[in-house]
Amino acid sequence: MNPVELILRKRNGLPLLREEMQAFVSAYLNDAIPEYQMAAMLMAIFFRDMTPEEVQALTGVYIESGERISFPADWLTVDKHSTGGVGDKLSLLVAPLAAACGCRVPMISGRGLGHTGGTLYKLESVPGFRTGFSSADFKRLVEDVGMAIVAQSERLVPADKRIYALRDVTGTVESLPLITASIMSKKIAEGAANLIIDLKVGAGAFMKDMPTAQRLAGLLIAAGEAFGQRVGVVYSNMNAPLGDWVGNAVEVREAIRFLYGHVTSGDQFELTRLLWRDMLGLCGKSAEATDERFEALLRGEALEVFRRFVAAQGGDARVVDNPNLLTAAPIEIPIPAPDNGWVQAIDSQGIGYALIDVGAGRRRLDDALDYAAGAHLPHKIGAEVRRGDLLGRLYCSHRAKGEAAAQRIAGCYKLSSEKVVPQPVVLGRLNRWC
Amino acid sequence: MNPVELILRKRNGLPLLREEMQAFVSAYLNDAIPEYQMAAMLMAIFFRDMTPEEVQALTGVYIESGERISFPADWLTVDKHSTGGVGDKLSLLVAPLAAACGCRVPMISGRGLGHTGGTLYKLESVPGFRTGFSSADFKRLVEDVGMAIVAQSERLVPADKRIYALRDVTGTVESLPLITASIMSKKIAEGAANLIIDLKVGAGAFMKDMPTAQRLAGLLIAAGEAFGQRVGVVYSNMNAPLGDWVGNAVEVREAIRFLYGHVTSGDQFELTRLLWRDMLGLCGKSAEATDERFEALLRGEALEVFRRFVAAQGGDARVVDNPNLLTAAPIEIPIPAPDNGWVQAIDSQGIGYALIDVGAGRRRLDDALDYAAGAHLPHKIGAEVRRGDLLGRLYCSHRAKGEAAAQRIAGCYKLSSEKVVPQPVVLGRLNRWC
Numbered sequence: 001m002n003p004v005e006l007i008l009r010k011r012n013g014l015p016l017l018r019e020e021m022q023a024f025v026s027a028y029l030n031d032a033i034p035e036y037q038m039a040a041m042l043m044a045i046f047f048r049d050m051t052p053e054e055v056q057a058l059t060g061v062y063i064e065s066g067e068r069i070s071f072p073a074d075w076l077t078v079d080k081h082s083t084g085g086v087g088d089k090l091s092l093l094v095a096p097l098a099a100a101c102g103c104r105v106p107m108i109s110g111r112g113l114g115h116t117g118g119t120l121y122k123l124e125s126v127p128g129f130r131t132g133f134s135s136a137d138f139k140r141l142v143e144d145v146g147m148a149i150v151a152q153s154e155r156l157v158p159a160d161k162r163i164y165a166l167r168d169v170t171g172t173v174e175s176l177p178l179i180t181a182s183i184m185s186k187k188i189a190e191g192a193a194n195l196i197i198d199l200k201v202g203a204g205a206f207m208k209d210m211p212t213a214q215r216l217a218g219l220l221i222a223a224g225e226a227f228g229q230r231v232g233v234v235y236s237n238m239n240a241p242l243g244d245w246v247g248n249a250v251e252v253r254e255a256i257r258f259l260y261g262h263v264t265s266g267d268q269f270e271l272t273r274l275l276w277r278d279m280l281g282l283c284g285k286s287a288e289a290t291d292e293r294f295e296a297l298l299r300g301e302a303l304e305v306f307r308r309f310v311a312a313q314g315g316d317a318r319v320v321d322n323p324n325l326l327t328a329a330p331i332e333i334p335i336p337a338p339d340n341g342w343v344q345a346i347d348s349q350g351i352g353y354a355l356i357d358v359g360a361g362r363r364r365l366d367d368a369l370d371y372a373a374g375a376h377l378p379h380k381i382g383a384e385v386r387r388g389d390l391l392g393r394l395y396c397s398h399r400a401k402g403e404a405a406a407q408r409i410a411g412c413y414k415l416s417s418e419k420v421v422p423q424p425v426v427l428g429r430l431n432r433w434c
Numbered sequence: 435m436n437p438v439e440l441i442l443r444k445r446n447g448l449p450l451l452r453e454e455m456q457a458f459v460s461a462y463l464n465d466a467i468p469e470y471q472m473a474a475m476l477m478a479i480f481f482r483d484m485t486p487e488e489v490q491a492l493t494g495v496y497i498e499s500g501e502r503i504s505f506p507a508d509w510l511t512v513d514k515h516s517t518g519g520v521g522d523k524l525s526l527l528v529a530p531l532a533a534a535c536g537c538r539v540p541m542i543s544g545r546g547l548g549h550t551g552g553t554l555y556k557l558e559s560v561p562g563f564r565t566g567f568s569s570a571d572f573k574r575l576v577e578d579v580g581m582a583i584v585a586q587s588e589r590l591v592p593a594d595k596r597i598y599a600l601r602d603v604t605g606t607v608e609s610l611p612l613i614t615a616s617i618m619s620k621k622i623a624e625g626a627a628n629l630i631i632d633l634k635v636g637a638g639a640f641m642k643d644m645p646t647a648q649r650l651a652g653l654l655i656a657a658g659e660a661f662g663q664r665v666g667v668v669y670s671n672m673n674a675p676l677g678d679w680v681g682n683a684v685e686v687r688e689a690i691r692f693l694y695g696h697v698t699s700g701d702q703f704e705l706t707r708l709l710w711r712d713m714l715g716l717c718g719k720s721a722e723a724t725d726e727r728f729e730a731l732l733r734g735e736a737l738e739v740f741r742r743f744v745a746a747q748g749g750d751a752r753v754v755d756n757p758n759l760l761t762a763a764p765i766e767i768p769i770p771a772p773d774n775g776w777v778q779a780i781d782s783q784g785i786g787y788a789l790i791d792v793g794a795g796r797r798r799l800d801d802a803l804d805y806a807a808g809a810h811l812p813h814k815i816g817a818e819v820r821r822g823d824l825l826g827r828l829y830c831s832h833r834a835k836g837e838a839a840a841q842r843i844a845g846c847y848k849l850s851s852e853k854v855v856p857q858p859v860v861l862g863r864l865n866r867w868c
Binding site (some may be wrong): 001004005007011035036037038039040042043045046047166168169170171172366 | 605
């Protein structure tokens with residue numbers, strides 16, 4: 001295998017064979033192919049794209065680079081994966097909701113990516129909570145609790161781990177084939193037989209438009225099915241932050257309140273219910289997935305699973321009894337509306353980056369994280385505000401940084417002098433199983 | 435300067451500013467930007483191309499990475515650059531021919547590139563010949579002899595030296611903006627006020643078609659003129675090896691015989707005369723550049739310059755008196771025509787690679803070079819051959835490798851049963867100076 005020849009083949013628009021990708025990736029992992037040749041290959045893939053067959057082959061190559069977890073065939077294993085949004089704490093909701101119905105949810109999750117929050121950062125705001133487990137312990141957690149949310153171990157899909165880090169620093173993140181192989185290799189290797197993908201679309205998502213999202217959905221489903229996984233996609237709106245809170249501790253607090261049944265409508269409620277319904281549907285439990293059952297679950301059953309989950313992973317379960325233990329950062333900065341009007345557009349990506357500036361996320365691995373930093377941002381597109389009303393409130397630990405971030409967030413809201421129609425949170429479904 | 439942001443800008447089709455390229459290239463040369471980010475940038479440039487302004491800016495950034503040689507303004511300095519062909523020994527001809535007319539030819543040349551031969555490899559087949567000189571010695575050679583052909587020093591355009599090596603291993607060689615910056619930075623930094631580019635087009639060239647060649651010509655000329663250099667382009671046919679011989683020692687031998695006046699027609703004769711005419715034209719000596727003067731130069735004047743040039747650079751000048759001292763390799767393998775017919779097409783690139791297999795060139799820097807290996811291949815497109823006639827002869831030092839190469843060369847000739855029209859060697863000129 002001549003690496004330059006393979007780079008040239010892809011660069012010139014010819015497809016790569018499975019064994020060629022296998023050889024290229026293995027040589028890279030063994031340091032026989034240097035970073036710069038992989039970087040050139042990734043950029044060539046960005047421009048030349050891949051056929052669905054190539055994407056499936058690459059996914060397989062990724063999977064085979066590490067260990068593959070498996071669960072007993074009679075377990076109803078199902079995972080939910082989000083392509084990343086702002087205020088997206090839905091993993092903390094759907095996992096206990098599905099587990100409370102007898103599904104088992106083996107979830108390997110990530111830290112923040114770009115402007116989006118990461119489920120692991122959120123959970124790590126709970127004192128004592130651990131996300132690093134061996135595969136054996138991960139399986140035991142899923143068996144005992146019905147769910148687990150852990151970090152990717154070094155041994156699971158090491159190819160993705162290393163190539164993802166390189167993509168991040170070479171401007172090759174936004175490639176649908178590479179995104180597909182990255183997501184699906186982990187989701188297949190983690191052993192879930194069923195998978196619902198919450199494919200975010202809009203200003204606050206990585207996918208800005210439906211045609212791109214639909215192409216990605218097709219690639220994700222085909223890759224999953226090539227490895228025997230049943231995959232359904234929900235397209236959801238990411239033109240506004242999801243729910244009312246964005247941050248880490250404040251999102252966990254909001255999730256716990258949700259599981260107490262304090263929320264009965266809104267974008268987060270609707271999307272959570274649909275994702276839960278489809279997770280059950282993939283597991284052959286459509287009959288159980290009624291609205292009534294959903295509401296019943298929020299009268300204690302799901303919360304109980306969540307409590308056991310927090311405790312099993314070393315977290316302080318008192319936060320479940322008293323979510324106010326998860327306090328927001330001490331400095332509160334109001335974000336007033338500059339004018340009368342209706343919210344016409346929200347730059348959720350800008351909000352995400354503003355919150356990173358106060359420590360709610362990281363730009364680099366060595367940036368300090370402030371788990372208590374966050375914002376209360378309840379307004380959605382179509383909401384009416386008057387000059388001086390609060391668009392929201394920012395919570396932080398350093399006033400100067402907070403003032404700047406609050407100003408940046410205020411600038412993310414575009415107001416219209418004419419009434420604006422609210423947007424639906426669910427944009428569509430692609431699911432041939434339920 | 436954030437390197438990823440600049441990669442993304444170029445990847446997304448936005449032009450880069452001069453100071454951004456300056457910062458990116460300097461950081462790369464200082465090892466503050468790793469190879470993989472430069473590799474990603476190069477591949478993004480390959481796909482997104484560059485505006486002429488960007489190309490000129492990049493050329494400037496390259497030049498400023500090292501020293502710039504200058505000659506007295508009243509010297510008629512002129513160089514000739516070939517974009518690379520098979521059998522192309524014209525530097526050895528036009529340099530002494532122009533120098534014999536009072537021009538000064540400061541030529542910094544290369545070793546072989548891909549399937550094409552390199553002038554330095556050819557010259558190094560002369561016992562004792564040296565190509566490594568300091569800038570001061572280079573200038574002295576040009577002053578004393580009227581010409582010099584040397585290797586690029588470490589101090590001349592180090593940016594190109596390093597980036598070229600990276601392009602070579604990342605599949606990013608064939609990018610017109612990168613080719614332009616690479617060629618022109620060296621040609622401007624070496625100090626020649628005038629430059630004729632022999633832009634090869636065809637199966638044996640890097641440019642396979644005229645539209646690509648014309649775009650490159652425009653970029654080369656604009657880059658030169660941005661730095662005060664007068665540039666003319668000659669488009670020449672590279673669908674057949676140039677002249678009768680391909681190799682190293684055998685090409686020098688052919689060049690010396692040419693300078694003795696043994697050749698009076700043919701592709702090599704015509705192209706050499708045109709390049710010489712345009713070199714003189716750029717120097718304001720059009721009146722002198724007649725066919726009669728050209729033929730007169732081949733009665734001893736040019737050969738005398740060549741003799742002094744070889745001696746001044748440490749070479750054994752006896753080869754000039756007796757070119758047969760430059761012997762071909764001992765094993766001669768005939769290459770018979772498989773059929774009657776007319777030569778319709780010649781895969782000159784394939785011939786170049788076949789000769790590399792017998793040591794006439796290198797694939798890797800540590801490959802052994804056999805200066806005496808080569809081939810006599812006098813047939814051009816349109817030539818009539820009969821079954822059993824020789825297409826040519828291969829000369830090598832290892833019979834088994836030679837047999838394989840000879841077979842490969844035979845396969846590079848496509849014969850037609852119908853008469854084929856010969857092709858002109860000169861395809862056009864782009865020159866606003868003469």
